Amino acid sequence: MLAKGQPVSVSPPRNPDEVFSILDEDGNVRKGVRAPEVPDEACLKLYRGLLQVRLVDDRYMKLQRQGRLGFYMQSTGEEATHFGGAYALRDSDWVFPSYREPGLAFWRGYSLTDFTNQLFGNCEDPVKGRQMPVHHSARWLNFVSISSPVGTQIPQAVGMAMAARISKKDDVALVYFGEGATSTGQFHVGMNFAGVFKAPCIFFCRNNGWAISTSREKQTASKSFAVKALAYGMPGVLVDGNDLLAIIAVMEDAVKRARAGEGPTLVEALTYRRGGHSSSDDPNAYRDPTEVAAWEAQDPIERWRRYLVKRNLWSQELHDRYAQEITDEMMAALKHAESLGPPPVESMFDDVFAELPPHLAEQKAECLAGPRPKSGHGGH
């Protein structure tokens, strides 16, 4: 049965070293905890989203292994963090993602076609073949261009949030990053500015335990990442990152306060990076595989499924239908993406500036006059 009631309040600050969770491993709402109200339809849409990320990751990782895709990054086991954040926002809010939250883009309406074209860097790639796979950008969804340099998006999100306040709008910023990013100067600078300017910004730290081969213990000597909020004068919440309902509760509260002018929040979602850092990584070289098995038992999608079962929303038929729809859509997107050629060579000189300056016009002519590589396509 769905537990009714108001979202849990994180203000006044909870103990940032204690993990907040709503669902137990069987998908029951824990005793004495009030769960947020998520309508049936949304529950199912969230389930479909979680499933989509899982299926897409599995398929595209295989594709990379077959040499059909240059590079890929999966987020297996962290899917709930994408949707818990995305769910609490409205469309006019902005998100500043890192490279490991495809669900955030999907939830806001990013199509599998755009997603796949970006991976292939082809002539329909929304970012025109400029960036490596998984570095999406979708301005029409207020999903800001992903950058590889870790942490750079953090102060930018704060700036956007400040701009919203200055413009007397009540839009908020949601910025995602890994726990590794909390070691950068960008994180501390961003947190400090947000505190000082009371920026309507939610800092979402996906603590997945690893930054490539560097374990969480080597990033910080503090007990949690959430506790870092206190030094910047904002609440910090540590939430079970595999418990979608708990993330939704925490996020709804943080967004509500941000919108009401009550300032920023740091959310640490405790989860685990079950796969390698990227398709270039072999995690067995530095970590014990039994650690992975323990987290597999905590699967966020399975927990959400069990919760839906308790709410009489889930059925095998429904699951199969979703899986089939997603697979069909993915295969169509893939077929389309693989059939397309690269962006035109001359497009390399676009978007450096608003208009092509004379020196680039010269270089463009020089480039087109050749000699040029035989296969114009970078090849995959």
Added chain:
Amino acid sequence: MPVYNIIQAVNDALRLEMKRDPRVVVLGEDVGKFGGVFRATSGLYDEFGPDRVMDTPLAESGIIGTAIGMALYGLKPVPEIQFADFIYPAYDQIVNELAKFRYRSGGQYPTPVVIRTPYGGGIRGGHYHSQSPEAYFVHTPGLKVVIPSNPYDAKGLLLSAIRGEDPVIFMEPKRVYRAAKGEVPEDDYTIPIGQAKIVREGSQVTLLCYGAMVHTCMEAAEKAAAEGFDPEIIDLRTLLPLDTETVLQSVRKTGRVVIAHEAPRTCGYGAELAAMIAERALLSLEAPIARVTGFDTPFPYTLENEYLPSPDRVAQAIKQTATY
């Protein structure tokens, strides 16, 4: 003599120097137990322990800032920046601190830190795993800039860099990290910093290059040679201090110059080379100096082969310059 690739040669140099000199320490992201994302520090953690091979938190400013502090106290840090593209958070520490410490303290505080970092494109890495930022560092007084093109030079130059008294930016050409193989003596040897090397003798055109571009230029030279051209190729090896003598001697002989680098053209290292040659050997020149470089755009992903100077582009420049 063992045959090594560049990664193995770097690894060998680090191990050798860490054994020889207890002041040498390595630090950076993932350099410890894992041995670095390119495995250049592989095995060092097990051999020398966590005090001398440190996995750091993810913060380049911290890596270089603490390396400076260690050097001030008398250690010889060899930090690794995982990709040259991620060196910018440490830019302030490098450019305002590391480069100027000796000078601003009136010679009291030398900071012999050797920053190793893989650079360059051709690995399908897009903007942020492909850049060639050498010019920023050459432009900063107080930094030496070294870029080897092959395993033998990598070991000898790295040993010189670590044994020197000055900060060095040691940029490793990641595109040929594994592809460039060669015999590397097991024992100790050094290659002096500031010495270029003629890697192909020729009479007609002087081709100046460094790092991964040396391989592109060798290929270009083969193509041009097949059509009867005879370029001379100089692997600069050290960008600062530059071996002007070797360059000028060749230019006086050939009277023609082609410069190749991956970095964008405007204010790239080629601009400095061209200016130096114009200042000192203008009257020997029989053709305009030609530059084959990356374009003045950010480094693209899909079109990287269009962006990077190819053997064909270099060969064309050789032929045009030779027949000018």
